[in-house]
Amino acid sequence: xxxxxxxxxxxxxxxxxxxxxxxxxxxxxxxxxxxxxxxxxxxxxxxxxxxxxxxxxxxxxxxxxxxxxxxxxxxxxxxxxxxxxxxxxxxxxxxxxxxxxxxxxxxxxxxxxxxxxxxxxxxxxxxxxxxxxxxxxxxxxxxxxxxxxxxxxxxxxxxxxxxxxxxxxxxxxxxxxxxxxxxxxxxxxxxxxxxxxxxxxxxxxxxxxxxxxxxxxxxxxxxxxxxxxxxxxxxxxxxxxxxxxxxxxxxxxxxxxxxxxxxxxxxxxxxxxxxxxxxxxxxxxxxxxxxxxxxxxxxxxxxxxxxxxxxxxxxxxxxxxxxxxxxxxxxxxxxxxxxxxxxxxxxxxxxxxxxxxxxxxxxxxxxxxxxxxxxxxxxxxxxxxxxxxxxxxxxxxxxxxxxxxxxxxxxxxxxxxxxxxxxxxxxxxxxxxxxxxxxxxxxxxxxxxxxxxxxxxxxxxxxxxxxxxxxxxxxxxxxxxxxxxxxxxxxxxxx
Numbered sequence: 355x356x357x358x359x360x361x362x363x364x365x366x367x368x369x370x371x372x373x374x375x376x377x378x379x380x381x382x383x384x385x386x387x388x389x390x391x392x393x394x395x396x397x398x399x400x401x402x403x404x405x406x407x408x409x410x411x412x413x414x415x416x417x418x419x420x421x422x423x424x425x426x427x428x429x430x431x432x433x434x435x436x437x438x439x440x441x442x443x444x445x446x447x448x449x450x451x452x453x454x455x456x457x458x459x460x461x462x463x464x465x466x467x468x469x470x471x472x473x474x475x476x477x478x479x480x481x482x483x484x485x486x487x488x489x490x491x492x493x494x495x496x497x498x499x500x501x502x503x504x505x506x507x508x509x510x511x512x513x514x515x516x517x518x519x520x521x522x523x524x525x526x527x528x529x530x531x532x533x534x535x536x537x538x539x540x541x542x543x544x545x546x547x548x549x550x551x552x553x554x555x556x557x558x559x560x561x562x563x564x565x566x567x568x569x570x571x572x573x574x575x576x577x578x579x580x581x582x583x584x585x586x587x588x589x590x591x592x593x594x595x596x597x598x599x600x601x602x603x604x605x606x607x608x609x610x611x612x613x614x615x616x617x618x619x620x621x622x623x624x625x626x627x628x629x630x631x632x633x634x635x636x637x638x639x640x641x642x643x644x645x646x647x648x649x650x651x652x653x654x655x656x657x658x659x660x661x662x663x664x665x666x667x668x669x670x671x672x673x674x675x676x677x678x679x680x681x682x683x684x685x686x687x688x689x690x691x692x693x694x695x696x697x698x699x700x701x702x703x704x705x706x707x708x709x710x711x712x713x714x715x716x717x718x719x720x721x722x723x724x725x726x727x728x729x730x731x732x733x734x735x736x737x738x739x740x741x742x743x744x745x746x747x748x749x750x751x752x753x754x755x756x757x758x759x760x761x762x763x764x765x766x767x768x769x770x771x772x773x774x775x776x777x778x779x780x781x782x783x784x785x786x787x788x789x790x791x792x793x794x795x796x797x798x799x800x801x802x803x804x805x806x807x808x809x810x811x812x813x814x815x816x817x818x819x820x821x822x823x824x825x826x827x828x829x830x831x832x833x834x835x836x837x838x839x840x841x842x843x844x845x846x847x848x849x
Contacts, residue, residue, distance in 0.1 A: 358384045359631050361473060361482035363495050365389075365455045367405075367437070368599030368616035369488030370444035374412045375624025375815070377451040378777030379799060381631050384482075385453060386475050388460035388489070392445070393437055400528070400541075401433040401440065402614040403696050407758070408621045409440075411775045411817060414447035416440055434528070434542060440613075461489070464498040464595065471594050484627060485595045488620070491583065493601035499592045505585030505604075511555035516576040518547050519560075521569045531566045538562045547572070555579040584655050590644035598623055603651035605658045615654050618698065618816075619647050625777070625815035634797060635837040646703040699754045700818060705836055706753025747811060747822060756819050764802040772817060774801050779820070780813040791826045795833040 360376050362369045365387035376383045401409070401416075409415045416439040445455060459475040464485065466472075473480045487495025496503060523529045525542040536554040540563065543550055551559040560571035587602040599616030623643050629635035701707045750756060758772040764786045774780055779800040781789050788810065789802045799815075810829060811822040821832045 356478075357470075357481040357483075358382055359483045360384075360627065361386065361471070361480060361485045362488055363387075363461055363473075363475075363485065364488035364490060364493075364599070364601070365392075365441070365445075365457075366488060366490065366599065366616075367440050367444065367613055368620050369486070370441060370448060370455075371408065371412065371414070371617050372486060372488060372598060372620035372624050373453060374414055374444060374447050374451060375621055375777055376628050376631075377448065377453055378412065379625065379628035379632070379815075381628050383453055384480070385448070385455045386459040386461070386480075387455055387457055388494075390458050392441060392455075392457075400613070401435050402611070404698065405614045405617045406433050407696075407772060407817060408617045409443070411621075411772050411815075412447060413776055414444045416443040436544065461494040461498065464495065466593050466595070469594070483594065483631060486623070486627075487595065487597045487601045488599045488616075490600045491585070491604050493597065495595060496587065496597055496601050499595045501592055501597065502588040503585050504588065505583060510582040511579050512582060513553055513555045513557060513559060513579045514577070515551045515559045515574055516543065517549055517551055517560065517563075517571045518573040518575065519549055519563065519569050519571045520547050521549055521563070521567060523567070531562075533562065533566075538566060548575075584658075586648070586651055586655055590648055591640060596623065596627070596640070596643070602648075603655065605655045611654050611658055615651055618650065621816040622647050625779075628777070628799075629837065632797070632799075634795060634799070639837065642704045646700040646705070649703075650698055696755060696757075701751055701753035703753055705820070707751040747809075747819065750819055750822075752819050752821060754819050756813055756817055762804040764804060766804075769803070771803065771813065774803060775813065775815055775817060777815050779815055782807075782809075782811040782813065784808055788826075791830065792833060795830075795837050 359382040362373045362376075362383060362385045365385050369385060369387075373383050373385045406415065416433070416435045448455070459478065461473055461475050463474040464471060469483065471482050471485045473482060473485055485495065487493045489495055493503075521529075521540060523540065523542075528542075529540045531538045536557060538557070538559065539552045541550040541552070542548070551563060553559050553562060560574065563569055563571060583604045585604045587597055590597050590602055598619040600612060602619065603612075603615065605612060623640075626635070626639050626643055630637050630639060699706070747756065756771065758770055760768065760770050761774075761782065763769055763774070771780060771782075777799070779792070779796050780803050781792055781800055782803045782805045784804065784807060786804065787802050789796075789800050792800055792812065805811075809822060809824060810826070812820040812829060812832075814820045820836075821829055823829065
């Protein structure tokens with residue numbers, strides 16, 4: 355029977371992101387999907403900023419107009435992209451990493467024996483070190499290992515209609531109207547005058563569009579309705595089987611939060627599982643995956659549930675809330691900030707500041723430092739060659755997301771932090787090369803970066819701060835506490 359270090363079941367955005375992260379770390383991986391081939395429908399129509407950052411780090415950002423070369427210093431904008439575009443970009447990246455998706459293989463059984471998981475997929479039995487179910491709401495992997503997927507009763511249904519209409523609205527954003535009967539949203543689709551309308555089931559979406567804009571719908575090319583589900587798996591791991599994405603959580607499709615949460619699961623799990631497989635960490639590190647990511651999903655379920663109630667309810671409180679959103683720019687900014695998921699932090703998790711990491715941090719003194727110009731594209735925060743006030747990571751603590759910023763490789767070549775991650779750790783220091791102090795734990799998965807601060811900072815592959823401080827002995831103690839004793843690791847590139 356064939357063997358693979360990691361078997362990813364499901365070739366949607368979550369599964370493909372996870373496979374890219376594992377492969378970039380040097381792990382052998384196979385990706386299976388029960389479908390006969392790639393999705394061709396538009397599906398999801400947005401990448402929230404958090405997901406844009408993740409795919410940028412992995413080199414898998416879709417080539418959508420207005421995105422290539424975007425400066426990501428203070429957090430990227432969201433991107434309007436179809437599911438087909440997102441998955442296509444991820445498959446292309448995975449192809450460059452030497453892995454092709456295997457279609458038409460439905461999982462029908464899973465059995466664990468020792469440190470090997472046997473998976474029956476189609477007529478084949480595959481032996482794997484680890485299995486990750488990224489196979490959606492009706493996950494065969496989740497069912498096979500008996501993880502419960504409880505949820506709240508479904509009372510709302512959404513209707514979606516793909517239409518052709520001459521709608522005079524910008525095609526780089528989503529238009530939303532709040533009405534007495536709920537809401538109407540219009541998403542631009544590829545092709546001239548192509549739009550996707552979304553609103554409550556039973557609503558006359560073309561009629562609502564005409565009332566709001568005066569635009570007539572020339573043709574309805576597709577229409578469907580579906581229930582809003584709210585479910586959260588009781589566990590993200592059972593032995594050597596893990597869950598990610600919609601297999602672990604599902605909620606109302608508002609703001610592409612499901613996509614961002616699934617991609618966040620994949621990036622978080624990717625570096626941890628890779629470290630375990632390569633012998634750089636003990637298996638206990640995987641406990642931090644559920645500890646960090648399940649609270650994020652629970653919060654998304656809570657927030658999207660509240661938003662759904664506001665959008666669908668006809669009560670006075672809901673009507674008042676819809677009116678407040680319409681009138682308040684501050685409220686819209688707050689909603690957008692939360693939906694971006696850029697504020698997600700693991701500070702309270704087992705690897706964060708609440709666990710004793712980085713609770714006392716010396717602030718880097720503000721200084722003016724001459725920086726070489728970094729090619730960031732229009733709107734670069736540097737504003738060209740010159741001086742800029744630099745304060746290091748400021749109040750960022752262990753577990754917090756680290757925004758992208760300019761730095762230098764050890765050779766002196768200008769770069770930016772997120773461009774150097776891509777499945778790797780980053781060690782920032784004021785010196786040319788300090789990575790020798792962490793290579794006994796991280797091997798070749800760490801990159802040396804220079805910055806003009808008298809401080810060391812270790813950044814996780816998923817863009818969160820692992821550790822910061824001034825003493826190498828403290829950093830090495832942190833690595834031992836999180837990963838275990840230093841051990842040589844050998845890349846596992848076989849299937």
